[in-house]
Structure formats: structure tokens, C-alpha cells
Amino acid sequence: MTDIGLIAIGAGLAVLTGAGAGLGMGIATGKAVEAVARQPEANGKINALLLLGLALTESTAIYGFVTALVMIFTMGK
Amino acid sequence: MQFIMPSAGKWIAIALSLLLGVGALVLRARISQLEHTDEGYRAAKKKRNLLMMAGVLLLWLCSGLILSSFGLGEREFTVSISPARMDLFGLSVSSTVFVSWIVIAALTLITAIIRIFVIPRFQETPRGIQLVLETAVGAINDLAKEKYGQKNEGLASYFFALAALFIGSAIVELFGVRPPTTDLSMTFTYALVTFVLINVYGIRKKGVTGRLQSFVKPNAIIAPFKLLSDLAIPISLACRLFGNMLGGMVVIELVYYALGAYSVGMPAVLGLYFNAFHPLIQFFIFINLSLTFIGEAVEEQMA
Numbered sequence: 574m575t576d577i578g579l580i581a582i583g584a585g586l587a588v589l590t591g592a593g594a595g596l597g598m599g600i601a602t603g604k605a606v607e608a609v610a611r612q613p614e615a616n617g618k619i620n621a622l623l624l625l626g627l628a629l630t631e632s633t634a635i636y637g638f639v640t641a642l643v644m645i646f647t648m649g650k
Numbered sequence: 651m652q653f654i655m656p657s658a659g660k661w662i663a664i665a666l667s668l669l670l671g672v673g674a675l676v677l678r679a680r681i682s683q684l685e686h687t688d689e690g691y692r693a694a695k696k697k698r699n700l701l702m703m704a705g706v707l708l709l710w711l712c713s714g715l716i717l718s719s720f721g722l723g724e725r726e727f728t729v730s731i732s733p734a735r736m737d738l739f740g741l742s743v744s745s746t747v748f749v750s751w752i753v754i755a756a757l758t759l760i761t762a763i764i765r766i767f768v769i770p771r772f773q774e775t776p777r778g779i780q781l782v783l784e785t786a787v788g789a790i791n792d793l794a795k796e797k798y799g800q801k802n803e804g805l806a807s808y809f810f811a812l813a814a815l816f817i818g819s820a821i822v823e824l825f826g827v828r829p830p831t832t833d834l835s836m837t838f839t840y841a842l843v844t845f846v847l848i849n850v851y852g853i854r855k856k857g858v859t860g861r862l863q864s865f866v867k868p869n870a871i872i873a874p875f876k877l878l879s880d881l882a883i884p885i886s887l888a889c890r891l892f893g894n895m896l897g898g899m900v901v902i903e904l905v906y907y908a909l910g911a912y913s914v915g916m917p918a919v920l921g922l923y924f925n926a927f928h929p930l931i932q933f934f935i936f937i938n939l940s941l942t943f944i945g946e947a948v949e950e951q952m953a
Contacts, residue, residue: 624941628935632886636894642896648730 584644590637597630663906664826666713666914670706677705710914718911723741729903731896733833750830753818769855786810797941799949805847809937814842816933823899823925831895831929834888844940848883852947883943886934894932905909 605623609616678698719876732845733746768779776784787810794806815829823829830836865876902924 603728614950624931625935625938628890628932631894632890635897636886638897639889639893640732642893 580644580648584641585633587637587641587644594634596629596634597633600641601626601630659828662717663913663917666717667884670709670713670914674706676703678702678735705739710916711914713914714912717914725931729900733828733832734845744828744833746828746833746836747821749876750815750819750836753815753822753830757814757818781892793938794941797945798936799945803811805941805944808847813933813937816929820929820933821924823929824921827868830901831891832899834892836890837895838884838888841884841891844887844943845884846941848880848943849948851944855948875921887939891932895929898928 601623605619608619612619666778722811733744736745736748737743738748764779764783768783787806790802790810790813791803794809795923820833842877849861852864855862863925864872865880892897902917902921905917905920909916
């Protein structure tokens with residue numbers, strides 16, 4: 574196997590962090606929908622909290638993505 | 651200069667997309683419309699929409715055929731993690747830095763124009779541009795007040811300027827230029843400013859000993875972890891913004907690359923999400939998180 578092939582496998586493994594982030598975001602959104610269904614008047618506050626939580630959850634996926642990009646663009650040369 | 655300018659094919663695609671939109675609107679106006687109360691109004695409306703869609707599709711196919719016949723469709727996929735460098739009077743400057751200078755110059759001009767021509771004409775009841783300005787300033791003031799605990803004009807104005815710069819760089823992306831936010835050096839700079847602000851406000855509020863004591867607050871064992879998580883704040887802020895912006899740019903570049911000569915109008919649909927909505931959310935998150943961390947540093951902890 575060539576070096577670039579190994580790098581590609583490593584980058585692919587790095588973006589697997591997206592699976593966890595997707596799970597977490599799905600759970601958070603589901604809970605937010607439940608909360609709004611129970612208390613529709615708290616819509617605004619729940620929305621703001623959800624956005625912040627989603628961004629924090631999403632960052633794990635982003636770290637994986639950045640790792641993959643760094644692997645591809647810097648290790649291949 | 652050729653590094654920051656998009657290729658000729660991309661420029662033509664962007665211009666043709668605009669033409670396509672105008673053409674669709676003209677087409678819509680040309681098709682005769684029945685009165686709202688007339689018989690068969692719904693059928694006529696449906697027919698009109700169908701005709702418009704067919705017209706847009708035809709225009710899109712024509713533009714693709716024309717572009718590919720001139721050989722403007724071939725693009726190479728060249729996305730790099732670090733932006734291209736350019737020569738500016740003997741200085742090697744990264745192209746995104748140059749773009750951000752342009753954005754800053756434009757923002758300075760706009761603020762000067764607003765200060766000279768708009769602000770003296772403010773009235774008691776806000777209208778038009780005054781209403782927009784007052785709403786924006788009020789929103790960022792409220793956010794800073796909510797996170798910081800009390801009114802803070804300095805923080806609010808800094809984050810307002812940051813938001814303006816970020817939005818300016820998002821608008822630049824719509825012209826096909828690589829935006830400064832896809833450069834790790836820019837996002838890391840502003841994350842470092844946030845880190846400095848956290849410590850400055852924390853020390854100003856509690857003193858040096860108080861700030862150091864906050865690291866050993868519940869227990870002394872936890873101190874290294876708290877120190878580490880504080881040091882990770884700028885890295886995580888910078889990487890989050892950078893990764894999101896670069897990811898959006900890579901997706902859009904891939905769409906341009908895959909569609910080739912037919913990339914007229916189509917990327918605009920995706921661009922609405924990746925170039926308009928997504929950056930705005932991420933900028934809001936960046937500012938919100940920065941303010942949250944600053945508020946955390948200054949808040950009085952329960953003993």
C-alpha cells in the first residue's frame with residue numbers, strides 16, 4: 574500500500590467523528606422538540622440553548638474534519 | 651492579483667446566474683395573468699408557474715451549452731488548506747489577508763458615510779436605516795449584558811465590529827473570492843483576542859490572586875484540567891470557525907467542479923445555505939461563546 578493510500582484511510586477514520594456528532598445533535602434536537610411541545614411559550618429560550626448546544630456538539634465533527642484536512646494537505650507532500 | 655480573483659469561467663457563471671434570475675422574473679411578468687376573481691384563476695396560476703420553470707430550465711441548458719462550446723467549463727479542483735500567497739510591493743502577503751484589508755476599508759468607508767450623512771439626521775421615531783442600526787446595536791448590547799451580567803459598552807462595540815467584519819467576509823465569498831474566514835490565521839487571531847479578553851476581564855474583576863484561585867475552586871486536584879480547558883478555548887474557537895468555513899467552501903468548490911459548464915444558477919441554491927445561513931450561525935456562535943467564556947471568568951462563584 575502506498576503512503577497516500579494510508580493517509581486516505583487515516584483521513585477517513587478521522588471524519589468518523591461525524592457519527593458521534595450526528596447522534597448527539599439528533600438527541601439534542603429531539604429533546605428540544607419535546608420541550609417545545611410541552612412548553613410552547615418557552616420557544617425562544619429553548620431555541621437559543623439548542624443553537625449553542627448544537628454548535629458545541631458539532632465542533633467534535635469539525636475537529637475530525639480539520640484533522641482529516643491537515644492529514645491530506647500536509648502529510649501527502 | 652490573479653490569485654485572489656476567481657477564474658474567468660467562475661465569473662461568467664456568477665454573471666449568468668444573475669442573468670438567469672432576471673430572465674426568470676421577466677418571463678414571469680410577460681406571461682399574462684388572470685384577475686384574482688376570474689374563473690380558472692388557479693389553473694392559470696399553475697400554468698404560469700410551469701411555464702416559468704420550463705423557461706428557467708431552458709435558459710440553464712442554453713447557458714451550459716454556450717459555456718461548454720467556448721471551453722469555459724473545464725475547472726481544476728484546487729482547494730488548499732492554506733490560501734495562495736501574492737506579491738504586494740515586494741512583500742509576500744497571503745491573499746486572504748489582502749481580502750480582509752479590502753473588507754476593513756469598505757467597512758470604514760461605510761461607517762464614515764453613516765457617521766457623516768445618516769447619524770445627524772436621526773429622528774425621535776426611527777425609520778429605515780436608523781431602525782436597522784438601532785435594532786442591531788440593541789441586540790448586541792442585550793447579548794453582552796445578558797452574558798456579562800451588567801452593561802458593558804466596550805465588549806458590545808468590539809463584538810459588533812467583529813460581527814460586521816465576519817459578515818463582510820461572508821459577502822465577499824458570494825463574489826467567488828476566497829473569504830478571510832477560511833484562513834486559520836484570521837480565526838486564530840480573533841480567538842486569541844477572546845482569550846486575552848477573558849483573562850483581562852477576569853483579572854480586572856477578581857485580581858490576580860482571585861483569578862488564580864478560580865482554578866482551584868472546588869478542589870486542588872482539578873486545577874490542571876481547568877488550566878488545560880482554559881488553554882484549549884482559543885484553539886477550539888479558531889478550529890470551529892475555520893473548519894466550518896473551509897467545509898462550506900470545499901462543498902461549493904466541489905459543486906462547481908462537478909457541474910462544470912452547467913454550474914449556472916445551481917450553486918446559488920446551495921450557496922444560500924453554505925454561504926449565507928451557515929456562516930451567520932457560526933459567527934453568532936463564535937460571538938456567543940466568546941461572551942459566555944468572558945462572563946464565566948467574571949462571575950462570582952459560590953463558595
